[in-house]
Amino acid sequence: MNTVKIRDIEIGAGAPKIIVPIVGVTKEDIIEEAKTFDSIPIDVVEWRVDWFEGVFDFAKVEDVLKDLREVLGSIPLLMTFRTSKEGGEKAIEPEAYAELNIKAAQTGYVDLVDVEIFTGDDIVKKIIDGAHAAGVKVIASNHDFFKTPAKADIIYRLRKMQDMNADIPKIAVMPQNKKDVLTLLAATEEMTTNYADRPIITMSMAGTGVISRLCGEVFGSSMTFGAAKKASAPGQMGVNDLNTVLGLLHSAM
Numbered sequence: 497m498n499t500v501k502i503r504d505i506e507i508g509a510g511a512p513k514i515i516v517p518i519v520g521v522t523k524e525d526i527i528e529e530a531k532t533f534d535s536i537p538i539d540v541v542e543w544r545v546d547w548f549e550g551v552f553d554f555a556k557v558e559d560v561l562k563d564l565r566e567v568l569g570s571i572p573l574l575m576t577f578r579t580s581k582e583g584g585e586k587a588i589e590p591e592a593y594a595e596l597n598i599k600a601a602q603t604g605y606v607d608l609v610d611v612e613i614f615t616g617d618d619i620v621k622k623i624i625d626g627a628h629a630a631g632v633k634v635i636a637s638n639h640d641f642f643k644t645p646a647k648a649d650i651i652y653r654l655r656k657m658q659d660m661n662a663d664i665p666k667i668a669v670m671p672q673n674k675k676d677v678l679t680l681l682a683a684t685e686e687m688t689t690n691y692a693d694r695p696i697i698t699m700s701m702a703g704t705g706v707i708s709r710l711c712g713e714v715f716g717s718s719m720t721f722g723a724a725k726k727a728s729a730p731g732q733m734g735v736n737d738l739n740t741v742l743g744l745l746h747s748a749m
């Protein structure tokens with residue numbers, strides 16, 4: 497399996513890497529939160545730009561990115577517009593979505609962008625090619641906030657992301673019972689063992705699924721989201737506790 501190197505972080509090797517989301521609404525909140533990150537264990541910061549009040553004015557987005565980049569120093573920065581149809585704060589037209597992601601990639605301030613795989617193949621391809629041309633890696637994503645698809649379907653979606661040349665395929669699903677968590681873990685193991693030639697990220701959300709956010713090194717999920725100030729999805733643990741558990745499991749493996 498190939499790893500993905502972003503700055504000093506090697507994704508797909510060792511313990512899962514911790515991503516901490518920022519979900520501030522104002523520039524001030526976003527930057528203030530980023531300033532607290534030098535005292536907590538973080539591998540990658542995710543700016544959830546769909547929460548930002550100025551998200552539809554690119555000059556404002558670029559202004560925040562510039563300051564975030566400066567405050568974060570060498571911590572890699574992922575920019576994510578999570579659309580309302582996949583659990584995010586706002587809706588966006590596909591063309592505007594492509595433009596936002598490609599322009600952000602071209603600023604040189606971001607290391608990764610997140611692209612929802614079911615936005616339409618042409619748009620997805622345009623974003624992935626545009627990000628790569630700017631030297632930016634792409635996480636392809638899919639979210640089901642209501643249920644857990646069948647194992648074969650989860651694997652199909654992750655393989656589609658890989659086939660479309662995303663650097664890191666990712667899926668987040670909601671369990672309706674404990675068996676659904678096992679389905680997500682089984683899909684993760686099968687994808688990693690049989691199909692993936694790159695790191696993947698999977699999680700089962702909410703309290704029932706929290707185990708999936710901890711055991712990625714066993715089953716094959718290379719990154720996990722932890723909360724600093726405010727969680728961006730149900731089931732995210734506090735980042736310090738998350739780091740402790742990942743470290744304990746890593747040293748026992």
Ligand SMILES: O=C1C[C@@](O)(C(=O)O)C[C@@H](O)[C@@H]1O
Binds near residue numbers: 517542668699732
């Ligand atoms: O895609 C994901 C995963 C996530 O939904 C989670 O369940 O941790 C949190 C989001 O911020 C992120 O973009």
